[in-house]
Amino acid sequence: MSHSEMSIGGVRISLDQQGEGPPLLFLDSGMRFEALSSAALDVLARDFTVYRPSHPGFGSSDRAVEMTSVDDLSYFYLDFLAEQDLTGVTIVGASFGAWIAAMMAVKCTARISHLVLINPVGIKISDRETRDVVDIFSMTEEDVRKAIFHSPPDSPITYSSMDDALLAARCREALARYAWAPYMHDPKLKGRLHRIDVPTLVLRGVSDGLTQQPYSEAFAAAVPAAQFGLIDKAGHLPHLEQPERFAEAVGNFVLERNGVRAASGAH
Amino acid sequence: MRVYHFTEQPYPEVWAEHSDTLRVTLESKHLDPELASDLYHRYYDEWVLADELGLDIMVNEHHQTATCLSAASIVPLSILARITKRARLLILGYPIGHRSDPVRIAEELAMIDVISRGRLDMGFVKGVPYEFHCSNQNAVNVVERFWEAHDLIMKAMSTTGGAFSWEGKYFDYRHVNIWPRPYQQPAPPVWSTTGSRANAKLLGEKGYVMATLGSGWGTRALYDAYREGYQAAGRGIPGPDRFSYLALIAVADTEQKARERAEQIASYPRSSAIVAPAFRNPPGYLSAEDNARILLGQSAPRHKTKDGRPITTMRVPCRT
Numbered sequence: 001m002s003h004s005e006m007s008i009g010g011v012r013i014s015l016d017q018q019g020e021g022p023p024l025l026f027l028d029s030g031m032r033f034e035a036l037s038s039a040a041l042d043v044l045a046r047d048f049t050v051y052r053p054s055h056p057g058f059g060s061s062d063r064a065v066e067m068t069s070v071d072d073l074s075y076f077y078l079d080f081l082a083e084q085d086l087t088g089v090t091i092v093g094a095s096f097g098a099w100i101a102a103m104m105a106v107k108c109t110a111r112i113s114h115l116v117l118i119n120p121v122g123i124k125i126s127d128r129e130t131r132d133v134v135d136i137f138s139m140t141e142e143d144v145r146k147a148i149f150h151s152p153p154d155s156p157i158t159y160s161s162m163d164d165a166l167l168a169a170r171c172r173e174a175l176a177r178y179a180w181a182p183y184m185h186d187p188k189l190k191g192r193l194h195r196i197d198v199p200t201l202v203l204r205g206v207s208d209g210l211t212q213q214p215y216s217e218a219f220a221a222a223v224p225a226a227q228f229g230l231i232d233k234a235g236h237l238p239h240l241e242q243p244e245r246f247a248e249a250v251g252n253f254v255l256e257r258n259g260v261r262a263a264s265g266a267h
Numbered sequence: 268m269r270v271y272h273f274t275e276q277p278y279p280e281v282w283a284e285h286s287d288t289l290r291v292t293l294e295s296k297h298l299d300p301e302l303a304s305d306l307y308h309r310y311y312d313e314w315v316l317a318d319e320l321g322l323d324i325m326v327n328e329h330h331q332t333a334t335c336l337s338a339a340s341i342v343p344l345s346i347l348a349r350i351t352k353r354a355r356l357l358i359l360g361y362p363i364g365h366r367s368d369p370v371r372i373a374e375e376l377a378m379i380d381v382i383s384r385g386r387l388d389m390g391f392v393k394g395v396p397y398e399f400h401c402s403n404q405n406a407v408n409v410v411e412r413f414w415e416a417h418d419l420i421m422k423a424m425s426t427t428g429g430a431f432s433w434e435g436k437y438f439d440y441r442h443v444n445i446w447p448r449p450y451q452q453p454a455p456p457v458w459s460t461t462g463s464r465a466n467a468k469l470l471g472e473k474g475y476v477m478a479t480l481g482s483g484w485g486t487r488a489l490y491d492a493y494r495e496g497y498q499a500a501g502r503g504i505p506g507p508d509r510f511s512y513l514a515l516i517a518v519a520d521t522e523q524k525a526r527e528r529a530e531q532i533a534s535y536p537r538s539s540a541i542v543a544p545a546f547r548n549p550p551g552y553l554s555a556e557d558n559a560r561i562l563l564g565q566s567a568p569r570h571k572t573k574d575g576r577p578i579t580t581m582r583v584p585c586r587t
Contacts, residue, residue: 068408138400140545159562169558173407176550180405 001045008079013061016052019045022113022254024090026052027077027097029237030175032157032168033148040239043247047255048090053080055100057174059167070096070122070178070186074103081111090254094118094239095210096179099186102223105200106192114254115200117219118246119208119236123190124182125218133184134210137176147209150235193222200226201253205234205241227253268507271325271357272317275335275539276310276343278303282333288543290332291397303336311346318351325357330365330401334539341375348383356383359458359478360392363420364413365402370443372416373423377449385450390458390478391417396553397546407551412437417457419443425453458511464492471496471505478511481536484573486512 001018016038024044028034044050054061055073067073077100081089089112093101099122105115121133136144145152159165202220204213220228229249234241281297282289314324324347328340337343340358347356356379366372380387393413399406415437422431423445430444449455458476461467462485470477471493479486490510497505515536517529548561 137550138545143545159559162559162563165559165562166555168562169555172550172558173555176405177407180407180550181403 006083008076008083011056011062011064011067011076013056014054014059016041017049018042019048019050021046021048022088022090023086024048024050024092024250024254025077025081025086026050027055027091027093027100028052029095029097030055030058030171031095031148031237032171033145033237033240034171035164035168036153036157037240037243040243040247043243044092044250047251051084051086053077055097055174057177058171060170063170063174068177070099070103073100073178074107078104078108078111087111088113090114090116090250092116092118092250093120094237095121096175096184098122099179099184099189102189102193102196103186105196105198106189109196109198112198115196115198115223116203116250116253117200118203118238119205119211119216120202120219121179121184121211122186123193123215123219123222124185124187125190125215131183132211132215135183136210137180137183148236150205150207150233150241190218190222193219194224196223196226199253201249202226202228203231203238203246203249204229205231205236205238207234208236210236269323269355271323271355272314273325273327273513274310274313275327275329276307276337277539278306278333278336282538285333285541288541289334289539290329290542291400291546292543293333298333306336311343311350314343314347314354315350318354321353323355323357324351325359327359328362329395330398341379344376344379344387345382348379348386351383351386354386355388356386357388357390357458359388359390360460361390362394362398362402363391363416364393364409365398365404366416367404369416369419369438370423370440370445373420374445376420376455377424377445377447380449380451380455381447383450385455387449387451387455388458388476389455390460390476391420392460396549397542399549399552400546405551406549408437409551421454421457424449424455461489464488467492468496468499471498471509472500474500474502474505474509476509476511478513480513481515482512484571 001016004015004017005012006015018041026041041050041052056067056076057063067076091101091104091112095118098117098120101115101117102120102122105112124132126132134147141156159168200223202216204216217228220226231238231242231245231249239246278298280302281293285293317324326337326340326343327335328337329335330338340361344356344358361372363369363372376387376389393409394402396406404412415435419433419435419438423443427448430442433440433443456476458478459470460478460480461470462482467477467489474497477493479489482489493509494505497509515532517525517532519525519528
């Protein structure tokens with residue numbers, strides 16, 4: 001894996017790159033749990049050149065004061081694709097990262113070949129008194145852990161150094177910067193998902209406690225010809241809990257593309 | 268020195284059985300409106316008495332809590348502006364970091380100032396951490412938002428030659444031309460609170476009254492920073508009326524009695540800080556550095572005594 005820093009429009013981000021093959025941009029959930037494992041990316045790197053940025057404001061990437069919305073982030077990553085001159089890109093987004101990916105794809109898919117959205121957030125489907133995404137900002141760390149994972153770690157993540165703790169603290173702040181209100185969604189996004197004109201797979205960890213299955217299904221239903229798949233024994237972040245099955249589902253969908261095997265390996 | 272009589276207008280009847288939260292999540296079915304009415308009347312009677320005795324008056328505002336029934340400070344200010352005669356009326360604080368409409372704030376406060384014949388002191392604050400869940404404002408940018416709201420309120424109050432427009436980062440108005448303008452010209456005195464040296468210096472530069480609450484041994488550093496800013500702005504040496512301190516003090520004939528009384532007083536901020544853990548520290552309220560220290564198991568920053576002991580009555584993390 002190579003680690004680098006790059007600047008897009010004056011905003012410096014850190015970027016991990018590994019593997020060989022067609023380009024794959026992995027947009028993670030921004031949650032500090034992401035630091036637990038990168039096994040899924042190691043598997044994906046067998047088939048793809050995997051780019052994994054740290055979003056602006058998260059981890060060690062710059063906090064860009066003027067960037068306050070997922071709309072801003074979607075333009076940022078469209079600029080990233082142009083800057084790197086990547087084409088035929090598969091974008092895999094998890095949770096908040098899937099929201100960014102969808103916001104990119106409703107704008108422009110010229111450089112995008114496939115979308116894989118894992119437990120996406122970003123749309124509003126229920127009535128005004130029903131929240132679609134459980135409010136992690138009004139929960140203790142322990143309750144968030146229980147909601148996120150199929151098999152929650154018994155204890156909080158511990159940090160051994162100020163640097164590690166600071167990366168995690170920046171993630172929590174940055175997620176709120178972009179997703180505090182409206183909470184975890186853009187009221188306009190659902191009505192724009194029809195614009196997505198690339199093959200799309202929505203994957204859901206069966207045990208996700210942040211969103212319910214009808215929400216994931218509604219997301220898939222709003223994207224033309226999107227496929228929907230489930231991953232057992234996984235919660236909100238299946239790429240952490242079931243990295244092999246997750247990576248297999250992505251590989252099947254993108255590399256075979258006949259739709260028949262698309263969700264095999266899932267379920 | 269001036270002394271302000273202050274009550275948070277609490278609703279103490281539920282404090283014994285609060286299930287670990289007196290704020291944000293405590294169900295309002297536990298409030299008896301008749302009892303609340305009696306309490307309000309009692310508090311206003313006390314303030315009227317304070318006015319007659321020559322004390323000044325301070326009110327505050329909190330939301331969705333049994334610790335403070337003053338959910339909209341403009342209400343007590345409105346009543347007091349009319350029924351008191353000579354007391355200064357200090358709102359500390361008006362949580363403009365939580366508010367969505369600064370022009371409305373300017374209108375309300377200008378009315379209070381005129382009705383009270385120029386007795387208003389305007390204490391602007393960002394707001395306490397757990398109320399960001401109630402106001403739904405984002406704590407991440409609250410400092411910047413606070414100052415934009417402040418700038419807009421001051422401009423709305425002091426602009427007398429017709430309408431101006433405002434297209435800022437957080438607020439947008441096409442036509443601002445408030446009536447009445449304030450009684451005190453160009454605007455009532457501004458107060459604010461702080462726990463950080465950087466902000467103390469900024470308040471000094473602006474010449475505002477700086478208030479601290481239970482800031483202990485750290486107060487001196489804050490006062491020094493304030494003086495530094497005050498002088499840097501060419502204002503000379505700040506007089507004592509630029510500094511305000513809320514201390515908890517017990518006085519009695521014997522030390523033992525004083526300590527018993529002090530314990531009773533200290534139990535007030537201890538109780539009023541009881542809030543469900545999930546709401547104590549919204550993202551962005553403390554700096555990432557302070558939050559990293561918390562993740563490492565170090566405590567949130569606290570006010571300290573001269574010999575370095577944390578002042579334990581204050582459970583709310585102080586914003587730096």
